[in-house]
Amino acid sequence: MTWLDVPPDSPFGLANLPYGVFSTPDTGPLAGVRIGDRVLDLAAVLDDPVFAEPTLNAFLAQGRSRWDEVRARITELLTEERWRARVEPALLALDEVRLHLPVAVGDYVDFYASEHHAGNIGRMFRPGSDPLTPNWKHLPIGYHGRSGTVVVSGTPVPRPNGQRKAPADALPSFGPSVRLDIEAEVGFVVGAGTEPGRPLAPAQFADHVFGVCLVNDWSARDIQAWEYVPLGPFLGKSFATSVSAWIVPLAALEHARTSPPVQDPQPLPYLTGGQPWGLDLAMEVLLNGHPISHPPYASMYWTPAQMLAHMTVNGACLRPGDLFASGTVSGPGPDERGSLMELSWGGQEPLTLPDGSVRSFLEDGDEVVIRATAPGPGGTRIGLGEVAGRVLPATAHPHFSQHLPKEQS
Amino acid sequence: MTWLDVPPDSPFGLANLPYGVFSTPDTGPLAGVRIGDRVLDLAAVLDDPVFAEPTLNAFLAQGRSRWDEVRARITELLTEERWRARVEPALLALDEVRLHLPVAVGDYVDFYASEHHAGNIGRMFRPGSDPLTPNWKHLPIGYHGRSGTVVVSGTPVPRPNGQRKAPADALPSFGPSVRLDIEAEVGFVVGAGTEPGRPLAPAQFADHVFGVCLVNDWSARDIQAWEYVPLGPFLGKSFATSVSAWIVPLAALEHARTSPPVQDPQPLPYLTGGQPWGLDLAMEVLLNGHPISHPPYASMYWTPAQMLAHMTVNGACLRPGDLFASGTVSGPGPDERGSLMELSWGGQEPLTLPDGSVRSFLEDGDEVVIRATAPGPGGTRIGLGEVAGRVLPATAHPHFSQHLPKEQS
Structure with a gap:
């Protein structure tokens, strides 16, 4: 007391x-x-x-x-x-x-650990084939994001400009993203680093990870779709990644620990062992104040302890302040999806908010808040705070008008 | 004098x-x-x-x-x-x-700017279809790598462990990479950073980029092949990236500047303008002391000034010490390729070195040296030094033996 x-x-x-x-x-x-x-x-x-x-x-x-x-x-x-x-x-x-921003982020890695999210994306982009790629259940897929554009909750997010080409367009064009999205994620902040060549087992998770934050991995789906084959997302993600201001220490999440879903096939040994690090976090996504989704973190297929083991299995070292995030948290239900891409099913099923406004993707001025709580002692709840951000209009490219190609000038 | x-x-x-x-x-x-x-x-x-x-x-x-x-x-x-x-x-x-290591690397971005390299990889992996993806000639494709594992020339590189699955295998397995490769690249070190939302034009290259180094982007092709769809390379690259110890300032490379190959189709305006930043660097790759390739940097399709403009077009800021690299430098000739993957054509055409040894990929103990020179004033040459590294045997995973699955123990 x-x-x-x-x-x-x-x-x-x-x-x-x-x-x-x-x-x-x-x-x-x-x-x-x-x-x-x-x-x-x-x-x-x-x-x-x-x-x-x-x-x-x-x-x-x-x-x-x-x-x-x-x-x-x-x-x-x-x-x-x-x-x-x-x-x-x-x-x-x-x-x-x-x-x-509570930490100077060293490397930022984003995973793709929700089976429901990966499945939804696969069903949209590769209809008729297996929604999950053949590797998905064998390893937690991840990639490096841009650490220099990680910003603290509350930082406004200007709509990014970039190059995009809709499938029906003959040529790519330049301009503000027209499919600006969110990804509701949970982030894990590395405390104690490692030397090169010292891979970690999942059982060492709590010795190296300090705590947990909330992450909004803002995504420009049109830029991403045109750029990402074959080397992965780049400018569609690198303009901003927002994190909550408060890092909840692992010690506060003892009551939130749970077993992840059954993993079948059984992962390779380097991804096994130790206590389970599934986390029963209740997330909520609000768009202009209206709840639009309640992603259940407990439904995530891969645990953060497995992500940590995978990220270091090749001998890559960790530094204090490294951040890795779960990827979009989506549950099985239609109101449990962590991105507008999924909630509006690629824009085919726009959301109508209680104020009558309709959204497939974000409009200028929209504010997104992601918040979460976890079970605490004696039936109480632990707050993970929130990660908030408002979309600003795109700024004109300062050099674009000077360099119009001949056919346009 | x-x-x-x-x-x-x-x-x-x-x-x-x-x-x-x-x-x-x-x-x-x-x-x-x-x-x-x-x-x-x-x-x-x-x-x-x-x-x-x-x-x-x-x-x-x-x-x-x-x-x-x-x-x-x-x-x-x-x-x-x-x-x-x-x-x-x-x-x-x-x-x-x-x-x-001369700089504390903020973000590390690796591009894919050689048409010959991208074409070779495409011909190997997607025979029968267009070797270049549809986006390749419209934008310099890039992705973020791991900044925390950038090491200075001379640092030994242990062979990474990881998960891989050959096409003929039913299931993935764990172990040391058996297709360890190099990528001979040129790196560009950012000096003056930018504020968020301030994209750079190619003409601003010399105001923001301080100088040039050599890069060996070590690559575990078997780990990479299994993991990289859909989010790009991760553990196949993140174990080590070696850079030369000396950063040659742009001011020393005035005589090396040249026009890049003709770009057709013409890139979007944000990728144009300013003086050309093609660079006539003569690179050499040595394996155990034997020259195996002479990649000509002048053949690179995208210039570093275009890479810089692309990397910032979405408003992403730069920090002093950010590093971006060209991707593998490969020329049109069979002895101008910057990776063993290309030199041995995926292992189908192993190299025989003058000492009689045969290589498709790197063996333990192999030493790779990448060096380069550039035209200087009055017919002299500017040295870019070298980036060297020796492959050490993989270390046993410290936790692997404790976690053998039942069917193996």
Whole structure:
């Protein structure tokens, strides 16, 4: 029980304690922990210079035993009345701070771990053939995304320009994406890195992964469709990837752990072993305030522990701050899909929102919020916060008008 | 003319002056410039703390006018006799220093810009159909690679383990790659970054790209073939990417600039304009000391200025230290191909080396060296140095033996 006035059913109570980076008009980015609607300034109450840095990376690098120690210490500070006088001055109101990208992202890898999502995409793009590619049930498919364009929740997302060609067009054209989409995902933040040549087993997941965030992997489907064969998505994804501001430590998700769906065929041994790391997260996607989907993370085929083992099996090292995401979370139901591509079935079945507006893909000004909760102790819920972003109109390409080809000028 | 005893035909004379990062047993990593067989300790002779940092990133961030200023100053220091007494103590013998990765790589993007390479791969994998995908001549295809596993020349490369399935196999298996390959490429190091939403025109190439290095994009073809549909290469590439230790500034490559091959169809306007940035680099690939290929960089279809414009057209920002590479450089001739996959035609036509050894792909202990020169002033050659690496045997997966499935134990 905390001496703070936090309601017992708060999703940001003592059982959560997520980490983020905040600033005020007076202090530059610092590490903080959220408790209720307040932020605890860690640099002010803990004697470790890592908390005065502008990202969590140095703290992440300290490793599991230190993470556990700090969590225990914060819990003590917020629980024992004798610390109250010292801690209270270090508590700031959440609405008086600005939140920043909590980690400097090293490599960003995006997986494709939902069988329902991969199946939906396969049914749309390859009708008549097996919706899943032959490799899908043997390995968690993934690829590298752009780490330099990972942004914190709340950052506006201008509609990207790019090259696209609809199947009926003879030639590609340049312009703003007309099929701008979201992907509701869960992200995993690497804490303790590894040396090259030291692959990890799934059982080592909690020693290396610090915590969990929410991810919106914004996707320009028209740009992506024209560019992605044979080397995968590039500019259709690299303009922006939004992450939630609070990283929920694995320690807060003990009650969320569950077994993943049965995996058949059995994966190769390097993808097996250890405790299961399925996660029973209830996600919700809101478009302009209206819930449009409730993706159930527990339905994901591949666990994050398997993703970690796969990502390192070739000897690739990890760095503190590396981020890997699950790929779109889609459940079996039509209202459990994590992308507009699936919800509108490629634009064939537009959504009508309660305000009467109709959407297949995003329009300028649309705001998307993805939020989630997880089971906590005693029937409570842990909040994973939200990842929010509003679509801005595309900006004119500053050089485009100077370089019109002859036939157009 | 330098007061140093550098032969007039040295590929590392005053016209070159490439940048790197070195250390000695006494001094931690510092910025240096190569002149002949010596390294000039920049921190010792220039009054700017950026040269005392362990990477070039802070110097790269200073931008084109500062890069030009520093190059002019170094040239003056090495030319005017009056500086000799001050500069000589700051010159170290190249064989007495250790060279480090010169930049902290932000995002690493690999392109696919050789028509001959893409055509060869297409002919091998999709016989009977058009060797180039429909998008290939409309945009420089690229994808993100792993920045955390970019290593400096000389770093040994253990053979990666992974999951692979030959077409004739019923199920995938785990083990060391049996089709380990190279890709001889040229890399471009971003200096001045950009803000989000500020796409670059090809004409801005020299304002943002600092210089050029050589790249060996090691590739496990069997792992890649099984994993890459639909999201592109991942573990088949992410175990290691080697780069040369010296970054040749664009200013040293004025005599190497050339027009790229005629581009037909004409690219969209955002990919046009500015001076051409074809580069007449003569590359050489050596396997265990034997030249096996001479890829001509001038044959590359897409220029690095076009790659830069494409990479940023969607508004993605750049950071100092971002690296983008050309993709495998292959010319039209059979002895101009930049990968063993092409040189041995998928293993169907193994190479016989002068020592009698036969190779389709790399064996443990093999050493690959990629080197290159460029035209310099007055008929001289500029050296791009080399990127070298030796293949080590695969290490046993530390957890594999504990998790054998029942049917194998």
